[in-house]
Amino acid sequence: MKKIVVYSSLTGNTRKVGEAIAEEIGCKAVNFEDECVNDLSEFDFVAVGFYVDKGGPDAHFKRYMKEKIKNKNVGLFITLGAEPESEHGTKMLEVGREILEQNGNKILREFICQGAIDPKLIEQMREMAAKAGDKALHPITPEREARWAAAASHPDASDIANAKTAFRGI
């Protein structure tokens, strides 16, 4: 069975998880922008991973998923800033599943974990909240600060081990 891991990753979290999955199932992990994954016809199994960008895969990767990943056995993996068990985490898995299943893909495995949020993005959110004052869409609450702090150490060794376990046996 020919396998490949394809991912989108801005700051490396999803790449790390993808590389661990690739190591576990014995194949390459490739960023979707690499030309060599323009044609996936030779692969029987594709592990598809994205980082969450404003409520879903980033627009380029979403297009790639819709155009290139069709009628395959697939695995889905996601990293995001929010807690994986949160409503948002559950929703992100649903979003990923829907895109893949619409194209006739069969999802064999799934994995989701938190990933450190780019400090530049955190800085931007702080600035926006400070400017908007009481009207801030995402006010900087102690809960938000705690979530950012919790995400900062992920993916950690335990996430990597869990990702491997989730894809074991493929």
Ligand SMILES: Cc1cc2nc3c(=O)[nH]c(=O)nc-3n(C[C@H](O)[C@H](O)[C@H](O)COP(=O)(O)O)c2cc1C
């Ligand atoms: C522009 C941008 C938008 C993001 N939007 C969300 C979001 O809507 N929900 C969320 O939980 N995390 C969001 N995040 C956090 C990332 O999904 C998370 O840090 C992820 O692990 C980054 O993965 P990467 O290192 O592979 O790029 C966002 C990050 C960036 C940079």
